[in-house]
Amino acid sequence: MGSFWIWWCLAILINSSLCLAQNRHFYKWEVEYMYWSPDCIEGVVMAINGQFPGPTIRARAGDKVHIELTNKLHTEGVVIHWHGISQKGTPWADGTASISQCVINPGETFVYRFQLDKAGTYFYHGHYGMQRSAGLYGSLIVDVAKGEKEPFHYDGEFNLLLSDWWHTSVHEQGVGLYSKPFRWIGEPKSLLINGRGQYNCSLAAHYSSNSSTGPCKLTGAEQCAPQVLRVLPNKTYRIRVASTTALASLNLAIGNHKMVVVEADGNYVQPFAVDELDIYSGETYSVLLTTNQQPSNNYWVSTSVRGREPHTPQGLAILNYLPTTASKIPVSPPPVAPLWNNYTHSKLFTSKIVALMGSPRPPPTYYRRIVLLNTQNYIKGYKKWAINNISLTLPSTPYLGSIKYGLNSAFDQTSPPEYYPMDYNVMVQAPNQNATYGSGVYMLELNSTVDLILQNANALDKNVSEIHPWHLHGHNFWVLGYGEGKFTVKDERSFNLKNPPLRNTAVIFPYGWTALRFVADNPGVWAFHCHIEPHLHMGMGVVLAEGVHLVGKIPNEALTCGLTAKMFLNNNNH
Amino acid sequence: MGSFWIWWCLAILINSSLCLAQNRHFYKWEVEYMYWSPDCIEGVVMAINGQFPGPTIRARAGDKVHIELTNKLHTEGVVIHWHGISQKGTPWADGTASISQCVINPGETFVYRFQLDKAGTYFYHGHYGMQRSAGLYGSLIVDVAKGEKEPFHYDGEFNLLLSDWWHTSVHEQGVGLYSKPFRWIGEPKSLLINGRGQYNCSLAAHYSSNSSTGPCKLTGAEQCAPQVLRVLPNKTYRIRVASTTALASLNLAIGNHKMVVVEADGNYVQPFAVDELDIYSGETYSVLLTTNQQPSNNYWVSTSVRGREPHTPQGLAILNYLPTTASKIPVSPPPVAPLWNNYTHSKLFTSKIVALMGSPRPPPTYYRRIVLLNTQNYIKGYKKWAINNISLTLPSTPYLGSIKYGLNSAFDQTSPPEYYPMDYNVMVQAPNQNATYGSGVYMLELNSTVDLILQNANALDKNVSEIHPWHLHGHNFWVLGYGEGKFTVKDERSFNLKNPPLRNTAVIFPYGWTALRFVADNPGVWAFHCHIEPHLHMGMGVVLAEGVHLVGKIPNEALTCGLTAKMFLNNNNH
Structure with a gap:
């Protein structure tokens, strides 16, 4: 029945961008550049089906969406990340270049198939280079499931x-x-x-x-x-x-x-x-x-x-x-x-901001705590952003495939540091401002509770500490608290374990810290990064992975690059 | 012996860009964008190893070159074409996106390995999108083989x-x-x-x-x-x-x-x-x-x-x-x-310009003649350039792989027209200025003699006919003659069969024609196109193929995209 509707739908609405059959939503999108005047000054924007911002996706919790994305750019790859969607069971559809999939090359098509697990306000955007800055974004609105009600009224x-x-x-x-x-x-x-x-x-x-x-x-x-x-x-x-x-x-x-x-x-x-x-x-x-x-x-x-x-x-x-x-x-x-x-x-x-009464509460304790020092640094004289003095350099083979297939040469096999040196003074300029490049992964035990402590610090210049809003893919986290200066174990006492808000993005204030807790219950590889586009582009992020061996069949299109492609081609005697 | 030298060479000169061992030349190149002031105005250029134009390659006829090209761009693919090099036996190294290889994605490396078959003045350049216009080019100079002499003296x-x-x-x-x-x-x-x-x-x-x-x-x-x-x-x-x-x-x-x-x-x-x-x-x-x-x-x-x-x-x-x-x-x-x-x-x-006495002469007759009408056109209101009313749209799977592996859905299986309508008046605006997109291939019989007649015409505007310099990959052709107006069979009489120059590029003058002859003796797939970058980008080219079944093992890296990648991944039960 479902597949009948899909075919009927594809057959008659092949040129339409949206086809709604039962709880499946089909979109056919083309990404290209076009001239546009977003602020009355003409320039080039990234458009989807000739629209800027891209079309709004609207569906209900539990619905499935299929977005057939064709890259109409001339020399650039493209991917789209569905910001706030957990991608449970479909980690290859998270739309992060070098992490969840190979980029879609010009002329090629990738179908994002995933379920909208939770009602709420979301959006989607490019997650390759700085294509989000170029205008590749749009809204994704998920209404409550049929028969359910929002806990507030509006007209x-x-x-x-x-x-x-x-x-x-x-x-x-x-x-x-x-x-x-x-x-x-x-x-x-x-x-x-x-x-x-x-x-x-x-x-x-x-x-x-x-x-x-x-x-x-x-x-x-x-x-x-x-x-x-x-x-x-x-x-x-x-x-x-x-x-x-x-x-x-x-x-x-x-x-x-x-x-x-x-x-x-x-x-x-x-x-x-x-x-x-x-x-x-x-x-x-x-x-x-x-x-x-x-x-x-x-x-x-x-x-x-x-x-x-x-x-x-x-x-x-x-x-x-x-x-x-x-x-x-x-x-x-x-x-x-x-x-x-x-x-x-x-x-x-x-x-x-605290959770609505009745919302899920965080586990009372953590299994692993990772402290992430946010700094600006130099590498060979080039300015970079770094976490625990490692500036993230994304590999050309996406982690999801390389971890699943054990391709160890695809990225640094050393786990990045869990903390920064005890004697580091976050309030002043670092005596050594140098960092290194890295592509290591925090491998998390599946279903374990992980605390992420975002620690801010002085940037390169004196008396400067920046704001960094951090976004976690594939999960929500509880925001347990914010604090000033250097986080210490004593600060745990101030954690809100009663009604901390669940979120996917949280900010660290200048010279402060933010404590997050989440359960690593989503098999896949997930970015956790500063959402400021140039900061991420310059290395301000980390990569988390859990239960990758449990990930189902990754679509071929997500694997046709780098070492995964090489592996499959070498297996063929052609 | 040769491989000993290679290893010695790689080992001690790993960080040098050029290693010369016997008749093999090793280059390690990185392509990236950089700020530069080519004309005293600062802008962004494509650079190789920080140089604009790229480094000069210099070697002798018969030498082999290995260029290990790493793409350091952030979101764009890249390839490099070795303009004027025949690539006999290595058609996958011709460096044409969508034709000879999958593009090199960011972070990835492709090794161009080929032999310099003939002394002369050549160059190399990007052959993807309009990357040549962006500054991706350099010189390639081939001296005569050791012990041989140029037929002229210079100091x-x-x-x-x-x-x-x-x-x-x-x-x-x-x-x-x-x-x-x-x-x-x-x-x-x-x-x-x-x-x-x-x-x-x-x-x-x-x-x-x-x-x-x-x-x-x-x-x-x-x-x-x-x-x-x-x-x-x-x-x-x-x-x-x-x-x-x-x-x-x-x-x-x-x-x-x-x-x-x-x-x-x-x-x-x-x-x-x-x-x-x-x-x-x-x-x-x-x-x-x-x-x-x-x-x-x-x-x-x-x-x-x-x-x-x-x-x-x-x-x-x-x-x-x-x-x-x-x-x-x-x-x-x-x-x-x-x-x-x-x-x-x-x-x-x-x-x-006539061939030096003693140069190879063309076969006296042709086996197949293809007449190529050069026009400007519209497709759905978009301006395009077209050949015989077909504007070339390059497929996402390169032809070399798709033809070799019989992936017929990769491109239009209908052969493009061999000529244009008899009643077409090349001297005036076309009554119907519309064209269509196409990706068909002229399949040539191996070792057959082919005449290519480039026919110019009036462009979209009245009294305008453009210059188009056409370049053939993988071969030289003899330039048999140039003429005015519409080429007819009678024009054959004026062909120079005695000492026509061998070339790889020839121009058509406004409202004129140019007659070329070549022998299809190089198994592979070859572009033949107007060398004006925006004209090619807008469809002014054709694709020729011969003896693809005789092409040896294509390197995996040239195949890891589109339908070839899909085929190899589908063959794996992963």
């Missing part, structure tokens, strides 16, 4: 995918990052909301007479016209927010309105109200907004840079109370974000 | 690799070419000689008071300082010239000096003297220059655009008579090239 919903944008190509950005002397990508030129921003003009110019940019003259039909959220008065809306920024930590606010946070990274949280919220790259939230303000006005939705001295104008969208026209300028100027370096404010916000 | 030699340069990346150029509306790459910003040109200043500014660009202030140490050819008076020098331009047809001249043409594309020609010579992309020449001019002066070496209305300043190098200082500005301004559209002049030059 309608909106989806905000937040990003940042540059005017130099990621190809050139990449060359600069790998150059000696190092060339940093600089601050984003603009912040985008659903792929829309304004660079050369300001939607909010008329509030201040000393604005350096003039007002935007937009009709609303432009590619860079702001997103309009059309609402009715006295209703409750769920606003789903996801940040896929390459660099920027953001603060989101909606003028005159409170937001009630109800979901983080696909996990329900104990609802709490805020005026604005911080969101780091890789995180998602759902907030409820009640349209209880003056309905003859419109209001600004704004994103602002946090954690770095902002040189990028706010990203803006419009909350439009119907039947008021969307073109009516809000009475008040866009919300003013907290000061970029007010970390006390940021920490207060994170402390409010 | 010293120089090597000029000519190219053209843009300030937009080939990534962006490629997006424009594949866009609707079409965006042309425009004229080159500068002409380079050995990778050196000047964009924002002129070496020759002081000859004309109305020059729009100021004089260059160069010390000679800059990346964009002109190449200096240091000569002694009253000597004879061999100047080897190769054009790897993306677009420009060039005219080369050396102020006050005659040049005697002695070699074309690795084949000796009957020597003849010229004041300047035309050189099209893909062609090489050797000229002899006698330093018989006033030795206290220096002289300009210049390249100028032919065949398109020039919007690019001349490329300049300096012929420096020692002991005169190289910084002494030549007395006379750079040579003035013939008018860009003086095709009579160009045709006169080609008519002078």
Whole structure:
């Protein structure tokens, strides 16, 4: 019956991008570059089926999706990662180059088949080179299973995918990052909301007479016209927010309105109200907004840079109370974000996020603890980011295949360090700033409980410590706590074991630590990395593996490169 | 003995890029992007071992080369084609993506092993996407075998690799070419000689008071300082010239000096003297220059655009008579090239090129004649170039493997047309400008004599017909003749069967035809295409194959993609 529907579906909708039969969703996607004006300045973006951002996937928990992804680029490989989806039983569909699969080469097709295990707000994005920065991203929304209910009520919903944008190509950005002397990508030129921003003009110019940019003259039909959220008065809306920024930590606010946070990274949280919220790259939230303000006005939705001295104008969208026209300028100027370096404010916000009552609790103890020191370093004079002084260099043979087939020469067989030297002072510049390249794997015992302690430190320059939002593939983790300075065993006492939030992304604050706990219950190989694109590209990540011998048949297409391909070809006497 | 030397050589020179043991040459190359200022404007170039242009390969006829090429790009594949090398017995080493091999993916290595069969002036370049335009090229010089002599004398030699340069990346150029509306790459910003040109200043500014660009202030140490050819008076020098331009047809001249043409594309020609010579992309020449001019002066070496209305300043190098200082500005301004559209002049030059007496003659008759109509077309509104109304779309599985292993679904099994409609008027715009995509192959009988008639036509616009220099892989061909208008059987009478030059590249002039003959004696699959990079990228080429069943064991690395990889993986029960 199921397969009948699939075939019927394929037969009649071969040219359509979406085919829905029972609980299977079929998508046929083509990735290519195209000219686009995300912020009113024309440039090249990565598009899916001619759309930027890519099409939204929407399905229910338990549904299966099949995404037939064809690479229409001319010389570049491509993969897509489904951020927040556990990929239980399908680790080859995680879409991470060098980890879960061989990249899809130009002209070739890979079918991502996986199950959406859990309702929530997710997104997808490129996970090869810096293709996410190039615009390869879109939303992935999972509704509760049929017959089930969300633990909160809402009358309608909106989806905000937040990003940042540059005017130099990621190809050139990449060359600069790998150059000696190092060339940093600089601050984003603009912040985008659903792929829309304004660079050369300001939607909010008329509030201040000393604005350096003039007002935007937009009709609303432009590619860079702001997103309009059309609402009715006295209703409750769920606003789903996801940040896929390459660099920027953001603060989101909606003028005159409170937001009630109800979901983080696909996990329900104990609802709490805020005026604005911080969101780091890789995180998602759902907030409820009640349209209880003056309905003859419109209001600004704004994103602002946090954690770095902002040189990028706010990203803006419009909350439009119907039947008021969307073109009516809000009475008040866009919300003013907290000061970029007010970390006390940021920490207060994170402390409010606790799991909804009844959520699964963490195991009370850990089996293995891995402490990960986050630093900037040099290798042969090249600037790098590193963990425990090892800058991750991804191998050309993906780990999933090389581990499963015992191809030991594919990557460093030495396990990376579990901690950093006792005498390392995280508050000052390291006396030795050199690191080494590495491709080793933390091999975890299946079903064991693992604590990951993210330890921040001083960066290369004096009095600088960066924000790093870390994302774990294949799992959620409990965020047990945040702290200042160097994590010590005594800090365990402050762990929240009662109602820590489950998440897939958590931030470390400057000079601080963050403690995470998860159960290694998903056979496969999983990246755990800073979600800031250039940081990851420059080595800021680690690789975890568990139960790879239990992984089922990996699709051939995921193995046709490097040493796995070589092995299979050598087995043939051709 | 040979292998002893190889091992000795590998062992002690593991970090050196060149190891010479007997007649084997070992190179270890890494391809990456780097910042460079080819024309005094900084941009990104493709480099080999940090060099732009890439290192020169120099060896003797009969020598074997092993080039271990590692792809250090982040998301792009790479291959290198050895332009003019026949690859007899090693068709998998021809370095053409989708034809002879799977591309080398990031982090992976492919070893090009082949024999240099014939002395001459050659070059190498990227043959994937438009990577040649991005700067992936270098010289390949083959001296006569030990104990043999060139049929002319010279006291010293120089090597000029000519190219053209843009300030937009080939990534962006490629997006424009594949866009609707079409965006042309425009004229080159500068002409380079050995990778050196000047964009924002002129070496020759002081000859004309109305020059729009100021004089260059160069010390000679800059990346964009002109190449200096240091000569002694009253000597004879061999100047080897190769054009790897993306677009420009060039005219080369050396102020006050005659040049005697002695070699074309690795084949000796009957020597003849010229004041300047035309050189099209893909062609090489050797000229002899006698330093018989006033030795206290220096002289300009210049390249100028032919065949398109020039919007690019001349490329300049300096012929420096020692002991005169190289910084002494030549007395006379750079040579003035013939008018860009003086095709009579160009045709006169080609008519002078005949084979050196004693060169192999062509078979008197052909077994098969293929007529190739060169046009611009539209496909679904996208601008394309096409041959017999088919725009070549390269498949994701390289032909060499798919033909050898009978993987018929890898490409169109219908042979492309042998001719174009009888009633097609090549002198005017086509009434139907539409073409179709195709990936079919001309399957040639092994050792048969094939005539290729390149037929030019009116392009899309009225009164426009372009120049197309066509390059054949794996073979030389005899250039039997050039003619005006539509080729007809009667034109055979004008064929030069007595001393036609052997070449691997030949041009078709606007509204004209060019007749080529070759013997299909090289088992493999071979591209035959317009050497203008965007034209090829947009479909202007055909694929020829002969005796593929006789091809020996293709290295696994050349097969690990597409349907060949799939076949080998399916054969494994993993």
